[in-house]
Amino acid sequence: MNFRIRHPYQRAIITLAGFVGLALLVTLATWGLSAAGTIDLAIIWIGMTFLAFFGLLLVVIWILGIRQMRRAKAFLESERVLVSWTYSTAEWQQLKETLWQEEKGDWKLQFGCLTFLLGLAGLLTGIMLGWQDGLFAILTQGLIGLMLGGLVGGILGVLVAGSNYFSARQAHSNPEPGLVALGVNEIYASDDYFKGDGVNSYIREVKLTRDKTFTLVLELVFPPRPRMPSEEQWSILVPPQWVERVEEILPVLVTYQEDRAVESD
Numbered sequence: 001m002n003f004r005i006r007h008p009y010q011r012a013i014i015t016l017a018g019f020v021g022l023a024l025l026v027t028l029a030t031w032g033l034s035a036a037g038t039i040d041l042a043i044i045w046i047g048m049t050f051l052a053f054f055g056l057l058l059v060v061i062w063i064l065g066i067r068q069m070r071r072a073k074a075f076l077e078s079e080r081v082l083v084s085w086t087y088s089t090a091e092w093q094q095l096k097e098t099l100w101q102e103e104k105g106d107w108k109l110q111f112g113c114l115t116f117l118l119g120l121a122g123l124l125t126g127i128m129l130g131w132q133d134g135l136f137a138i139l140t141q142g143l144i145g146l147m148l149g150g151l152v153g154g155i156l157g158v159l160v161a162g163s164n165y166f167s168a169r170q171a172h173s174n175p176e177p178g179l180v181a182l183g184v185n186e187i188y189a190s191d192d193y194f195k196g197d198g199v200n201s202y203i204r205e206v207k208l209t210r211d212k213t214f215t216l217v218l219e220l221v222f223p224p225r226p227r228m229p230s231e232e233q234w235s236i237l238v239p240p241q242w243v244e245r246v247e248e249i250l251p252v253l254v255t256y257q258e259d260r261a262v263e264s265d
Contacts, residue, residue: 004176005069005072005073005076005191006069006191007062007065007066007069008065008068008069008191008192008193009061009062009064009065009068010065012061013058013061013062013065015159015160016054016057016058016061017058018159019050019054019058019156019159020051020054020055020058022152022155022156022159023047023050023051023054023055024051026047026050026051026152027044027047027048027050027051030044030046030047031044031047046125068193071193071195072188072193075181075183075186075188075193075195076179076181076188080183080184080186081181081182081183082182082183082184082249082252083181083182083242083245083246083249084179084180084181084182085179085180085239085242086177086178086179086180087177087178087180087237087239088177088239089177091177091237091239092177092178094237095178095190095237119146119147119149119150119153120146120149121145121149122144122145122146122147122148122149122150122152123142123145123146123149124145125145125149126138126140126142126143126144126145126146127142127145178190178191180236182216182246182249182253184252184253185197185198185202185203185253187203187218187220187234187236189234189236192234194220194234196220196221200221200223201220201221201222201223202220202221203218203219203220203221203253204219204220204221204231205217205218205219206218206219206250206253207250208238208243208246208247208250213237213238214237214238214239214240214243214246215235215236215237215238216235216236216237216238216246217233217234217235217236218233218234218235218236219231219232219233220232220233220234
């Protein structure tokens with residue numbers, strides 16, 4: 001089977017790389033201003049804290065993605081695959097167009113939350129820095145902190161929207177057709193990979209819908225995840241020539257899930 005697996009968290013990596021670059025620029029700028037005696041040394045530590053946080057988060061997500069890619073590759077090369085296919089050029093173009101339309105909302109600039117929170121953080125930081133120098137210093141430093149925090153929040157909003165657009169555009173222009181592989185409680189579909197243990201993560205329901213096209217709809221249950229739902233619905237377009245084979249393996253997937261769920265009770 002010829003295939004090329006892409007990093008599943010590519011969009012997050014692009015966004016975090018932008019955050020790291022911005023934090024690095026802010027740290028270097030504040031370092032230079034502090035050396036000139038223009039700003040307090042504490043500002044440098046704030047920039048370095050953000051740099052370390054985003055940098056560590058970038059490394060962790062990159063490592064998790066590599067681990068996921070290796071697991072997916074092992075599945076695709078194993079005998080656990082019950083059925084697999086690669087989309088035709090026309091099918092792949094249809095899928096890309098559908099995804100492109102669905103993700104348009106992610107390109108909008110999200111100024112509100114980031115701008116407010118970072119503006120507030122800048123305001124409080126400025127107030128604390130000017131607290132010992134009187135009311136004028138408090139107002140001045142607070143205003144400067146508010147403006148800088150709001151500016152950084154706006155820039156972060158631009159980075160998020162830009163990275164979403166870049167990732168969507170990159171996926172839309174990808175000429176290599178997506179690959180789908182189905183196994184017992186194990187699914188790979190165009191860079192997304194799921195492997196259940198039958199207890200904490202499993203396929204709750206599988207059905208094949210028939211409209212103008214054939215679509216495999218899977219209800220997946222994941223272990224508790226921070227700020228992410230424990231349930232997801234995956235919809236996979238099934239080429240007509242593979243419908244019969246997919247229908248054959250549906251009872252296997254559902255029976256396996258039900259058996260393990262009974263055991264866990």
